[in-house]
Amino acid sequence: MKVIVITGASDGIGAELARQWAQRDGGGAALVLGARGLDKLQAVAAQCEALGAQVLALRCDVEQQxxxxxxxxxxxxxxxxxxxxxxxxxxxxxxxxxxxxxxxWYERLMRINFWGSVWTTHAALPHLKASHGRLVAVSSLAGLIGIPGRTAYSSSKFAMGGFFEALRGELAADGVSVTVAFPGVVDTQIRYRGLNARGEPLGRSAMDERGAMTVQTCARLILEGCLARRREIVMTAKGRLGRWLKLLAPGLVDRMALAAMKKDERPR
Known part of the structure; x- marks a missing residue:
């Protein structure tokens, strides 16, 4: 029986990843799900239990070490x-x-997106070394390419990527794999719940949501990449192209990043 811990599991990518893991191999997984919203988390836990998994659901605010x-x-x-x-x-x-x-609120964003991952990973290290386990970090294309209007978010995700890239080398001899996932725009509520210039809930998305990846596809790609112990998962063709164009034509990448925003949200 494999024991899997997922943070941010009450909705979106985390919840769908829990459900897909629960139904894999006939429901033989043990899932430990953490999130701030316990009511929604318990609903996800019940769905996973119905699929045959053993589940422990705990309130967890990753802003707190x-x-x-x-x-x-x-x-x-x-x-x-x-x-x-x-x-x-x-x-x-x-x-x-x-x-x-x-x-x-920039500091708060860094505590959640970066330090939350650092603190949880640090606590998990001895146990993952013992099992020759797997580490997964869900970053963003904004952690590969800086997006205008997302200085706080991009910096937290770039920091996350650097941390796990360095950690990969530290853990190689212990048989622990490190997979960093870089989703693009996924059909979740994360951007609507994001913060505005005053640090308040935005209530809308500033990104062009057309063609957003389904949460089911995103979770499947993360699960498959984790099981295959892949180093990175860049989920879109634009993301893969943009990564290489940064080296060859950085000005073009800047224009691509700007185009990812809604027209009325672009700097004037």
Whole structure:
């Protein structure tokens, strides 16, 4: 039985990833699901149990280091081991820097997107080494290519990518794989719940949502990449192209990044 911990599992990519893992191999997984919204998390847990998985659902705010370590401790106490950690919890934001008066929410975004992953991973390391397990970090294309209006979000995701890239080398001798996923625009509510220039919920998406990837496809790609111990998962053709064009034609990539925004959200 494999024991999988998923943060940010109450909805979106995390919830769908939990459901897909639950139904894999006849429901033989043990899932430890963490999120801030316990009611929604328990609903996801019930869906996974109905698919045959054993589930432990715990309130976990990755902005708090204690919650991160408690989630890992509870997983090992309940199931005796840890095989996979998926750092999925995160928050989005959209604001032009010159519109921001108080940068305190930039720090909060970094605590959730970056430090939450660091704290949870640090607590999980000895257990993943013992199982020769798998680490997964759910980043974003904004962690590969800087997107105008997303200075806070992009910086947190770039930091996340650098951390896990360096950690991969540290863990290679222990047989622990590190997979970083870079989704593009996925059909979830993360951008609508993201923060605006005042650090308040945005209530809308500033990105062009046409052609957004389904959450089912995104979760499947992450699951497959994790099981195959892939280094990275860049999910869109534009993302793969943009990554290489950064080296060859950076100005073109800047224009592509700008085009990803809705026209009325672009800087003037």
């Amino acid at each position: 204690h919650d991160c370590s408690t989630l890992i401790d509870a997983a090992v106490a309940r199931f005796g081991r840890l095989d996979v950690l998926v750092n999925n919890a995160g928050i989005s934001a959209h604001a032009m820097l010159d519109e921001v008066d108080d940068l305190a």
